Amino acid sequence: MGERSAGDVRTADGAAEIGRRVLRLRTERGLTQRQLAEPAYTAAYVSTLESGKVRPSEAALRHLAARLGVSYEELTTGRDPHDAVRLRAGLTDARKTLATGDAKDAAVLFEELMAEAERLGFRDERATALVGLGDCAQETGELAAARAHYEAAEQLLADEPLPRRVPAIRGRAVAHFLSGELRYSCYLLESAIDELNASGLHDPNALLLLYTASIAPYMDMGAHARAARSAELALALAPSVDDPGLIARLHRGVARTLIAEGRTAEADASLAKAQELYEQLRIHTDLAHCHWMRGYVHAQDGNLERAERELSIARDMLASKRATLYVVQVEVELADVLRRRGRTAEAEALLLPLLKRSTGDGEPEAAADGVAGGGGAAGDGGAASGLTTETGAVHAGGAHRLLGLIAEERGDAATAEEHYRAALSLLERTGAAGDLADLCRLLGDLLRRAGRAEAAMDAYRMGLGHRAAPGTTTLGPAPAEPPV
Template sequence: MGRRVHRLRAALGLTQRQLAEPAYTAAYISTLEAGRVQPSEKALRHLAERLGSSYEELATGRPAHLATGLRLRLTEAQRVLATQDPARAAERYAELAREAGRHGLDQERATALVGLGQCALETGELDAAREHFEAAEAVLTGLGVPLPRRVPAIRGRALAHLLAGELRYACYLVENALDELNASGLHDPDALVLLYTAAIGPYMDLGAHARAAQAAELALALAPRVSDPALVARMHRGVARTLIAEGRAAEADASLAKAAAYYQQLQIGAELALCHWMRGYVRAQDGDLERAEAELRTARDMLTARRATLYTHQVGVELAGVLHRRGKDTEAQALLGELLGGLSPERGSVHAGGAHRLLGLIAQRRGDTESAEEHYVRALALLEHAGAAGDLADICRLLGDLLRRAGRTEAALDAYRTGLGHRAAPGTTTLGPPPASPPL
C-alpha cells in the first residue's frame, strides 16, 4: 500500500506535505510510504480523494471498477452460453476465471467456474464439469457465502453425477442441500425451485415416482415467489416429467408449452431444445408418434448445432425409440449404432442401457434371439450400474420373456426375480427419508 501511495503521489507531482494536508502530516505520509504504519479507513479515503483514486484501488491494488466490469462480462458470457456455442462461452469463462483469480475477486471467480461447469455439461465433459462445480463450491464455502448462493454449484454437481449414471449420489447432493436450507430457515425460493426441479430427474430414473411428484408439487407452490423467468421455465420442464408418469399427458404438454414460451422469449437455445425433447417424449407416451418424431428431430438438430454432444446422444436414443415404434427399424438401428460410441457406464449410462434395450427389441422382432439376449444383458448391466429401478424392471421382464419362450425356465425366473426386487417399494429401497419441506 505504501508503494501504491508513493507511485500515485509521484505521478501527480505532489510533495508528502501537499498530500497530507490538512488532516495529516508529512511525517505520517513518509512513515506510511515506508510501510511502517497501517492507515485507517478514514486516512485511506482522504488519500484516495487527494490522489484521484478510489478507496478500493488504494486498499487492494485492483483497478477501479474491476469487479463491476467483470460481473458485466460474466453476464455476457452467460448470454453466449444460453444462445450460442458453449465452446465460445467456455473460452470467455476461462479468461474471466483467470482474471478474477489474479485480482483476488473470489466470488466472481466462483461464478466463472460455475459457467465453465455448465459449458462442460453441455459438451458432455462430465469429469471437467464436476471439477469446475466442486472448485466453485469450495471457493464460496471458504468465503462464508450463504448456502442459497452456493446452490447453482451444488445443482451442477448433482447433474454431472446424474448424467454419469450416479443417481443415488445425485439425490444425496440435492436432498442434503434441501435439508440444510429448510432446517436453517434459509427459504430462498430461487434456490429451492432449482433444487426441487434438479431432484425430479434422478427420482424418476430411480423409480421413486411419488417422491418426484412431491418435489414437483413443492416447486410449483414456490414458483410464484421466483423472480427468474428462466428458472420458472426450467421448473415447468421438470414438472412435466411427473405429469407424464401419472398419465396426465395434456397437463404435461401444457406445462412444457409454458416453458417453451419462456425460453423462446429469453432466447435460451439449449433449454428450448430440451423442451422440444420433453414434448417429443410426451407425444410418444400419448401415442402421437408422428409429432413425437418431429419434436425429437427438432431438439436433436438444435443440440447438434450447439455441439451439446451428450444431450444430442440422449435425444437420439429417444428418437430411435419412436422410429422403432413406427416400424423404421433399419433407421433406428443405424442411429443407435452411431450413438453408442458416445455413451458409456460413466457417461449417460441410463440412455446407453436404453439404446441396448432398443437394439434387443429390434433383434427380437427379426427373430435373432441370441443378439436380443446379448443386448438385454448389456442393458441390464448398465442400468444396474446407474440404479435406474423402473428401467431395470422393464429390461428384466423383456429378458425373462425371451428366455421363457426359448424354454430356459430357470434363467427366466431369475430375470423375473431380479426385476421384482427392483420394483419393490419404489423410492424406498435406495433412498433414505425424503428431505424436509419448506413452510408454504
C-alpha cells in the first residue's frame, strides 16, 4: 500500500485534536507560543490553534512541525512514520513466511500486524494485513473466512483509487471461484476491469492481476475464447510490469489456455518460465502449482510416469506447507494417473478419504482438480477444471467420477452408476460445464450398454445442455479492453 496524499493526512484528525497535540509537543520542548510561531505567525494564532478554534492550513502545519522537530504526518495524525516503516517491513516478512513456510504461521504474523496497525491508526497497513489473512485462509481451505478478510480490506479502502483495491477484489473473486460461484467470480473481475479502463485508470499491474485471475473461471465455464483473449491481453501488458511474481502468474494462466488448445509443448515451456521465476523468488506454493500443472501436461501427452512424479512432488510440497485446499486437488488428479497406470487400489486409497472429508467431518473446504472432472489444469486460484462449494462439492464430485470409472472397469455397473449420479448431484450447482458434460456422457454410455436406452438419452440430453450453455450471452458482454 502506498502513502496517502497530504490532503488525506491533513483531514485525518480534527482541529481540536491537532491543537491538543501542538500544545503537548510545545510544552514538552519548553517553547513559548511566540517562539513556536515566529517568524511566520503570531503567538495569538498559535493560542487560537491550540484551543481548537481554527483549522490550520497545510503551510502552517508544516511550519509548526519543523519548529517542533517532528514530521508533518506525525503532527497531523499523531502517528510516528517510523511505525509505518516497521509495520511494512513486518508485512513483507509475513508475506515471505506465507510463500516459503506454513500458512497458519503466516496468519499469526498477519493477525498481530493487523491489530497493531489498527491500534496505531494505519489504515493502509491494516488493509494489507487483511489481504494477507485472506490469502492464508484461502490456502488452508477456509474460504468463507478468506472472503470475509478480502471484503474487510475493500471496505477499508473504499475511498481509495480502484488500483489500490484490486488485490482484495482479485482475492475475493478467486475465493468465490474456488467456492463454485463461477459467474459471480467473473462478474467481480469483469466489473473491475471495465471500471479501470472506462475511468482511464490504466494500471498495468492491476489489469494483469485481473486478467490472469479471469482465465480459470472462464475455462471452467467453457468460455475458452474469453479465456484466450484474457491471456492475450495479459501478455500485451507484461512489458509494462516489473513484478516477477505477476509475470510468473501470467505464464501459468497462459499455459492453461495452451493446454486447452492441445499445444502441450508450448504450455510446458510457459510453465518452465514460471517455475524458474518462482524458484528465484522462493515462492513454494506457486512452485508446487507449476509441478502440478506440468504433471497434468505429461498426463495429457500420455507420459504417465512423469505425470505421477510431478504430481507427487506437488503434493509433498503442498502437504509440507499444510496447504489443505490444494493438497486434495492434487490427490484427485494423482488418483486419476494411478488409475490409468492400472494401480486402482492406490487410487482408491487416495480417493476414499477425500470423500469422507466432504461429508462433514470437520475438514476444511477443498476443491477438486480438473482431470477428475474431465478438463483442466491448476489455474490462477490453484484450482483446475474443478471448483468447490463450502462443503467440498467438486473435489467430492471428481472423486466419485474416478470411483465410478474404477467400478466400471471391474464390471460393477450398479456401483458405477451410483458414483456418477452422486458426482452429478454435487457438480450441478457449480456450473462447471466441461465436468458436467463429461459425467453425462459417462453415465449415458453406461446406461446404453445396460440396454436402458431412454435413460441413456436423458443423460446425453443433459450433457448437451451443459455443453451448450457456457460462452454465450448468458455471460454478458466481454470486458472492455485497455486503451491503446
